[in-house]
Amino acid sequence: MTTIALFVMLFLFMIIGMPIAVALGLSSVFTIMFFGQGSLASMALKLQNTADLFTLLSIPFFILSGTFMTTGGVAKRMVHLANVCIGHLHGGLGMASVLACMLFAAVSGSSPATVVAVGSIVIAGMVKSGYTRDFAAGVICNAGTLGILIPPSIVMVVYAAATETSVGQLFLAGIVPGIVLGFMLMFAIYVRARMLKIPLQPRASLKEILAAARDSLWGMLLLVIILGGIYGGVFTPTEAAAVAAVYAFFVAVFIYGDIKIEKVPEVLLESAKVSVMLMFVIANALLFAYVLTTERIPQQVAEHIIEMGLSPWQFLLVVNILLLIAGNFMEPTSIILILAPILMPIAAKLGIDPVHFGIIMVVNMEIGMVTPPVGLNLFVTAGITGMSIMQVVKAAMPWLTVLLVFLMLVTYIPALSLSLPHWLF
Numbered sequence: 001m002t003t004i005a006l007f008v009m010l011f012l013f014m015i016i017g018m019p020i021a022v023a024l025g026l027s028s029v030f031t032i033m034f035f036g037q038g039s040l041a042s043m044a045l046k047l048q049n050t051a052d053l054f055t056l057l058s059i060p061f062f063i064l065s066g067t068f069m070t071t072g073g074v075a076k077r078m079v080h081l082a083n084v085c086i087g088h089l090h091g092g093l094g095m096a097s098v099l100a101c102m103l104f105a106a107v108s109g110s111s112p113a114t115v116v117a118v119g120s121i122v123i124a125g126m127v128k129s130g131y132t133r134d135f136a137a138g139v140i141c142n143a144g145t146l147g148i149l150i151p152p153s154i155v156m157v158v159y160a161a162a163t164e165t166s167v168g169q170l171f172l173a174g175i176v177p178g179i180v181l182g183f184m185l186m187f188a189i190y191v192r193a194r195m196l197k198i199p200l201q202p203r204a205s206l207k208e209i210l211a212a213a214r215d216s217l218w219g220m221l222l223l224v225i226i227l228g229g230i231y232g233g234v235f236t237p238t239e240a241a242a243v244a245a246v247y248a249f250f251v252a253v254f255i256y257g258d259i260k261i262e263k264v265p266e267v268l269l270e271s272a273k274v275s276v277m278l279m280f281v282i283a284n285a286l287l288f289a290y291v292l293t294t295e296r297i298p299q300q301v302a303e304h305i306i307e308m309g310l311s312p313w314q315f316l317l318v319v320n321i322l323l324l325i326a327g328n329f330m331e332p333t334s335i336i337l338i339l340a341p342i343l344m345p346i347a348a349k350l351g352i353d354p355v356h357f358g359i360i361m362v363v364n365m366e367i368g369m370v371t372p373p374v375g376l377n378l379f380v381t382a383g384i385t386g387m388s389i390m391q392v393v394k395a396a397m398p399w400l401t402v403l404l405v406f407l408m409l410v411t412y413i414p415a416l417s418l419s420l421p422h423w424l425f
Helices: 002-015 020-034 040-051 054-071 074-086 093-110 111-128 133-148 154-163 167-196 206-215 217-231 237-255 261-294 297-308 312-327 334-349 354-368 376-385 387-412 415-424
Strands: none
Touching: 002 020, 002 261, 002 376, 020 261, 040 237, 054 074, 054 093, 054 111, 054 154, 054 237, 054 261, 074 093, 074 111, 074 206, 074 217, 093 111, 093 133, 093 167, 093 217, 111 133, 111 312, 111 376, 133 154, 133 167, 133 261, 133 297, 133 354, 133 376, 133 387, 154 167, 154 261, 154 334, 154 354, 167 217, 167 237, 167 354, 167 387, 167 415, 217 237, 237 261, 261 334, 261 387, 297 354, 312 354, 312 387, 334 354, 354 387, 354 415, 387 415
């Protein structure tokens, strides 16, 4: 009865248009008040403890770092570097856009930020070079999802906080899958560009390539500082986020000079708005997870699934279907915080590595970013192109096939995710 009441109230609140964070919090409070065994005092204590989670401290710092990088000229320089390296191939400008998304993902940690930073620069250029607007928008909308797969990833930090998994191992586990997905998208662009006979771009000289690499060096160093510092034992992932924020400020303001010192308060305010919104969702979602745990809902679901006798591969298939459906209606952070505490213990009992399971969830969240009606990348792409949501959906769907094939590879080839963490740990 408690379980039914909890989820009925949650979906009812969402249907009437209540923000997801408020819906999560209210359904949790009402369930404890009228159906549960706990008390409001225990929920207040849980909310307080949530604010003290050290792992979550990295989120506002990564958001601040990404805002400085997006507002400054880092993205523009990375796009230029990618273009001079591979822009002369068939579909080269599209492939360079994917490479630029990969590079920017490695310093932003956010999918929508990657779409805005790269898409606002390259989409107009692709259209001028002979690509259709649908082709350009579809590529950027899907390639932008790399922002939450290639470390540092805010979604991975949220999963780590919800399941007590190592952030460092999750970051490592995302590197190889992120590179594989990037090359899969590039190959699809190459094939499609040859079919459409899109004109080739002139080959850049070695001097131009070296100049572009030198110009983007300061932005690229952020990736070295974050990952090198974490795996070199210099600082924790949370401390790395703080270092990244300070470094991004220094590069954007003093080295590139793209942000004047008087504009810094605007950047701080913008990142603060995003941080407060995200942390409010996380706090209420962890409250929801607390009610699930108090009422033993994850244990009951786990026992039921185990009684069904599902093998690991069958369980992962069911999980993928569930997450793909959820991704149509909810944003990634909420899905992770609601479902990870339920599904991860079951996966562990079936012998599935928590880090591998985390990458599977993140890839599903990637797909959710480009599926209607609430896919964030769809709205962001529509905003920077002037296209309608339905036009963006139509443009993004052909490339979504690549993401679905990639999901199957990540799900059933654990070595893609686990080889690097196992080697280094």
